Amino acid sequence: MKTLLTVAAFAAGVSALSTGAQAQDCTTKIGATLPTSVDWGRPIAEVAQFAVDQVNEAGGAGGCQIEMVLRDTQVDPKVGVDAAKALVDLEGVNVLLGAVSSGVSMPILSSVTVPGGVMQMSCCSSSTAFTKLSEEGKTDGLWFRTFATTAVQSAMGAKVAADKGYGSVAILYKNDDWGQDMARLIAADFAAAGIKVTSSVAVNDGQPSYRAEVTKALGGEPEALYLALYPNEGTSAVREWLSLGGTQNMILANSLKSDEFRDNVGLQYLGNALGTDTASPRVASADAFKAAYVEKFGSEPNGPGLANSFDAAMIALLAMEAVGKDASGKDIAAAVAKVTDPDGTPVTADVAGFKKASETLAGGGTVKYQGATGDVRFDANGDVSAPAVVWKFTDSGVDEVEYLSLGEVDAFIASLKK
Amino acid sequence: MIGVISYLVFFTTVASILGIAVLGLNLQWGNTGLFNGGVVASFGAGAYGTLMLGGPAQDGHLGGFGLFYPLALLGGMVAAGVLAWIVGKLTLRLRHDYLAIATFGVAVAFENVMRNATSITGGAQGIRGFERPLRDVLGDGFTYNAVFLAGVLVVLLLVYVFLERLTVSPFGRLLRAIREDETAARSLGKSPDRIRLISFVTGSVIIGLAGGLYGTFYAFVSPQDVLPILTFQIWAMLIVGGAGNTRGALAGAFLIWGAWTFSGWALSRFAPVEAQLYTGSIQFVLIGMVIVGMLLWRPQGLFPERLIVSQPGRNREKTQVEGFT
Numbered sequence: 230m231k232t233l234l235t236v237a238a239f240a241a242g243v244s245a246l247s248t249g250a251q252a253q254d255c256t257t258k259i260g261a262t263l264p265t266s267v268d269w270g271r272p273i274a275e276v277a278q279f280a281v282d283q284v285n286e287a288g289g290a291g292g293c294q295i296e297m298v299l300r301d302t303q304v305d306p307k308v309g310v311d312a313a314k315a316l317v318d319l320e321g322v323n324v325l326l327g328a329v330s331s332g333v334s335m336p337i338l339s340s341v342t343v344p345g346g347v348m349q350m351s352c353c354s355s356s357t358a359f360t361k362l363s364e365e366g367k368t369d370g371l372w373f374r375t376f377a378t379t380a381v382q383s384a385m386g387a388k389v390a391a392d393k394g395y396g397s398v399a400i401l402y403k404n405d406d407w408g409q410d411m412a413r414l415i416a417a418d419f420a421a422a423g424i425k426v427t428s429s430v431a432v433n434d435g436q437p438s439y440r441a442e443v444t445k446a447l448g449g450e451p452e453a454l455y456l457a458l459y460p461n462e463g464t465s466a467v468r469e470w471l472s473l474g475g476t477q478n479m480i481l482a483n484s485l486k487s488d489e490f491r492d493n494v495g496l497q498y499l500g501n502a503l504g505t506d507t508a509s510p511r512v513a514s515a516d517a518f519k520a521a522y523v524e525k526f527g528s529e530p531n532g533p534g535l536a537n538s539f540d541a542a543m544i545a546l547l548a549m550e551a552v553g554k555d556a557s558g559k560d561i562a563a564a565v566a567k568v569t570d571p572d573g574t575p576v577t578a579d580v581a582g583f584k585k586a587s588e589t590l591a592g593g594g595t596v597k598y599q600g601a602t603g604d605v606r607f608d609a610n611g612d613v614s615a616p617a618v619v620w621k622f623t624d625s626g627v628d629e630v631e632y633l634s635l636g637e638v639d640a641f642i643a644s645l646k647k
Numbered sequence: 648m649i650g651v652i653s654y655l656v657f658f659t660t661v662a663s664i665l666g667i668a669v670l671g672l673n674l675q676w677g678n679t680g681l682f683n684g685g686v687v688a689s690f691g692a693g694a695y696g697t698l699m700l701g702g703p704a705q706d707g708h709l710g711g712f713g714l715f716y717p718l719a720l721l722g723g724m725v726a727a728g729v730l731a732w733i734v735g736k737l738t739l740r741l742r743h744d745y746l747a748i749a750t751f752g753v754a755v756a757f758e759n760v761m762r763n764a765t766s767i768t769g770g771a772q773g774i775r776g777f778e779r780p781l782r783d784v785l786g787d788g789f790t791y792n793a794v795f796l797a798g799v800l801v802v803l804l805l806v807y808v809f810l811e812r813l814t815v816s817p818f819g820r821l822l823r824a825i826r827e828d829e830t831a832a833r834s835l836g837k838s839p840d841r842i843r844l845i846s847f848v849t850g851s852v853i854i855g856l857a858g859g860l861y862g863t864f865y866a867f868v869s870p871q872d873v874l875p876i877l878t879f880q881i882w883a884m885l886i887v888g889g890a891g892n893t894r895g896a897l898a899g900a901f902l903i904w905g906a907w908t909f910s911g912w913a914l915s916r917f918a919p920v921e922a923q924l925y926t927g928s929i930q931f932v933l934i935g936m937v938i939v940g941m942l943l944w945r946p947q948g949l950f951p952e953r954l955i956v957s958q959p960g961r962n963r964e965k966t967q968v969e970g971f972t
Contacts, residue, residue: 266927274924300915301927306872310865311661311908318654319912332871335775339866344787358772365776404762406771406869431763 255293257554259545260316262309262327262337263538265301269459270329272526273352273538274299277326279525280542280578287583290549291556297542302328309333313341323558324545325349329534331356331406338362343369347558348565350545352538355379356406363610371562373611375540375602377507379410382482384642385505385617385633386455387418389480393503397425398480399451401442401466403458404431411457411482419455421645427451432462439466443473453478459533460490467494477501484533491622499622503630507602507615517579518601529626536601543578544568544598544605550583551590569605570595604635614639653789658908660796663803664860666900669884670806670893671853677891677952678814679846680826682743685734685750686881688757689727689851691873693858695761695768696726698868702777709767716780720859727855728848730757735847739840754878762870773869777862799860803897806853810893822846880907883934887941889948898949906937 261277264270281297284290298320302309309328316322325347328334334354339362342349351374360378362368390398398419402412408431416426427449430442443466446454454470456463456479463485471477477498483506491499518539522530530536545561547568552560567573568586573595576582586596598605603615617638619631633641668690675681701719704711714722738749761768768774785791813819824832825839832839862868880903888899910933914926922929941948 264927265924266931270927271924278923298915299923299926300911301930303876303927303931304871305874305876306865306869307661307877308907308911311658312911314657315654315908315912318650318657321650330871332771332773332869335773335869336865336867339775340864344791356772358775362775367776404771406773409765409771433759 255554256296257289257291257293257549258296258298258316258320258322259324259326259549260313260320260322261297261299262302262312262316262325262333263299264304264329264333265299266303269532269534270304272532273329273534275526276522276530276535276539277352277542279522280539280546283521283580284543284546284583287580288587290546291552291554293554295546295549297326298322302330302333304330304333306333306336310336310341313337317341317345317347323347323556324549324561326538326541326545327351329353331358335359335362338368338372342371342558343367345558347371348373348545348548348562350374350541352376352541353534355410357410358406360610360612363612368611369559370611371558373541373544373562373565373607375537375544375600375605375613376534377602377615378612379407379414380642381507381615381617381638382505383411383414383418384638384645385619386415386480386482387422387424387645388633388641389503389505389619390419390424390453390455391422393453393478395424395453395478397427397449397451398453398455399427399446399449400429400455401432401446401458401470402429402456403462403484404433408432408457415455415457418645432458432466434459434462436462436465439469440473442466443469443475446470447473447475452476453480455480455482456485457482459484460487460493463490464493467498471498479503480505483507486531486620486627487533488528488531488626496622496624502621504620504622504627506618506620515578515599515601515603517577517582521579530601531626539578540598540600540602540605543583543600547583547586547590547596547598550587551596565607568596569598569607571597571604571606573597575599649789653792656789656792656796658905660792660799660864661861662901662904663796663799664857664864665881665884665904666897667799667803667806667860668854668857668881669888669896669900670803670810671850671857672881672885673850673890673893673896674810674813674822674853675847675850676885677896678819678822678826679843679850681739681843681847681850682747683750683847683850684747684878685752685754685757686854686878687873687875688734688750688754689731689854690858690861690877690881691754691757691761691868692727692730693723693855694862694868694872695774695858696723696855697859698723698774698777698862699768701780701863702774705769705774705776716863720856720863723859723862724852724855727858728852731848731851731855732844735844739843739847751875751878754873754875758870758873758875761873769869771870773867773871774862775867777866779863779866795864799864802856802860806856807893807897814893880904883938885948887938887948889950889952891952892948892950895948895950895952902949903934903937907934910934 263274265274300312331354402408430446479502481504548561548564551564551567574589575597576586578600616635617633620627675683697719700714700722829839884899884903889895910930
């Protein structure tokens with residue numbers, strides 16, 4: 230009891246201090262629920278904060294400086310939902326960034342943000358369940374994600390296999406909502422492109438060895454291997470795959486676009502590995518993001534979800550700028566269309582771009598946001614499509630092999646559907 | 648201020664739901680000495696059962712029977728009970744750590760089945776689209792949460808009273824007798840196997856009830872809700888609160904869940920900006936330290952078990968013995 234009282238007294242004291250410190254200018258809080266206790270989650274939060282910093286440098290959004298209150302989800306739905314609820318109720322946020330896992334984003338959406346009228350923008354949740362929920366009209370237009378739906382990614386995988394002339398492919402996928410979606414879509418896309426899927430094997434995280442899974446995938450003697458895995462289990466699985474004599478013809482999902490994966494597997498084994506990703510457009514803003522990222526963090530933005538997280542934060546803040554101070558979550562969500570308008574004034578994803586956007590919006594115009602992941606454009610369900618890129622690993626990071634514009638991506642997806 | 652109340656209502660709801668689960672585990676471990684390492688399997692069976700029975704029709708997986716809500720919740724409890732009966736029949740001959748390992752395995756298997764049996768449970772995407780009961784009448788906002796909390800508190804109270812009565816009844820004494828010395832209990836003509844099974848199933852049904860309420864509250868359940876971390880959390884609550892003491896079990900639920908969420912809030916609020924990114928990890932360290940500290944300095948929990956003299960037909964007498972285990 231004594232310790233409890235001490236803690237309470239301490240908290241009260243600190244809270245008095247902090248309210249005293251923030252009396253100067255007006256500050257609007259936005260919330261972020263991201264898995265910062267997980268290795269790959271921390272950079273996603275860092276880059277969101279980076280976007281907020283740039284907006285503050287440009288004078289803030291809606292006339293106020295922005296403070297991003299970051300909470301850890303621990304990839305636990307209970308903890309994530311509680312954090313989101315605390316952000317909405319205690320911090321009074323109208324905009325929530327996150328979460329990463331669909332299994333966390335979904336209960337936050339259904340029990341916190343939709344009932345609370347808060348706009349939720351996720352960088353990385355890819356489950357097709359969100360599209361269905363939105364089609365049923367249960368998201369109230371409050372849900373957005375900057376992660377191109379799994380469909381783009383899987384179609385590109387099929388395109389790579391078809392271009393390379395692989396006749397048969399084995400699939401290893403992460404056994405979560407993203408991986409299961411991926412495996413289902415890519416199998417359908419391979420079939421549509423006339424490529425045989427010899428086997429599709431689920432890989433659970435955190436196992437010491439993936440020999441059984443790899444052996445099963447090797448069984449059908451595939452000409453190539455498709456990997457929808459994260460760097461950790463991806464490294465172990467590929468090592469075992471190669472040591473058991475598997476082919477070096479590999480197709481990688483964007484989650485493996487990481488220096489860690491390249492270094493741990495070894496570049497000499499990845500000569501025939503081609504990756505797919507949603508791409509940066511050929512505009513200055515993407516280069517500006519890359520350059521700014523390198524300057525800030527000292528490495529290329531190669532982790533999963535970084536560009537998406539940056540865009541999620543930027544678009545949310547642009548929308549806040551568009552509606553002005555003290556807007557409700559619903560107003561902000563409605564303003565997203567204004568800042569991602571294909572016919573609007575193009576703006577880049579940096580300080581200058583944000584300033585330009587402010588001016589345009591203040592003059593009653595609309596803005597076309599050209600972000601780190603491309604010309605972001607949401608459909609009615611809050612989903613994005615995107616240009617795509619095929620990449621391979623090099624000594625210094627990744628190199629682009631082929632670039633497909635949004636039109637080409639859509640045409641290829643349409644050709645698969647026939 | 649409204650925000651604070653709204654959050655407290657939310658927090659109390661989740662803590663109470665977890666509290667119900669801790670009460671269920673307390674019956675198994677605190678009173679009967681069954682080391683259930685698979686709490687999450689019962690919890691999940693309750694949640695999945697309730698949502699599948701009570702949810703709207705969905706393509707792609709089983710469920711969507713749209714049952715009247717109390718029936719759906721009851722169905723979830725039955726699912727948890729049936730699972731516990733099967734598991735109990737198979738594993739209750741095991742003792743202590745062996746039982747813990749076996750039930751832990753069952754829980755991991757349960758999660759994997761939920762994750763992979765896409766055509767039955769929706770796979771990793773989980774079950775969504777559940778309509779919370781009375782939502783048409785109460786809307787989605789604060790009123791709903793307040794009424795839901797009232798409902799959860801009523802359930803919690805019922806479970807609490809039931810277990811308090813059970814503990815002081817001759818049956819409660821029998822449970823403790825089995826916990827302390829099974830051979831002695833057998834020599835008195837009791838059947839420990841049967842009683843252990845009854846206790847295990849009853850506890851699991853209560854945990855399943857908590858799971859059903861949890862699924863209802865979030866209107867969603869996925870395999871991420873039934874990871875082993877939940878078993879760990881519920882055990883931590885029981886150990887900190889005091890195994891064998893109903894009140895302690897409840898206090899533990901509120902304290903641990905409070906510490907879990909408060910530490911996250913406090914760190915996000917007061918930690919310096921440079922440290923913000925690491926608060927997730929710091930939080931884990933803090934929670935771990937609380938539990939280790941508890942085990943070192945007060946292993947009997949905040950509210951140790953009370954020695955209860957339970958005799959039928961006479962006024963209940965209670966005396967307190969510190970550290971009685």
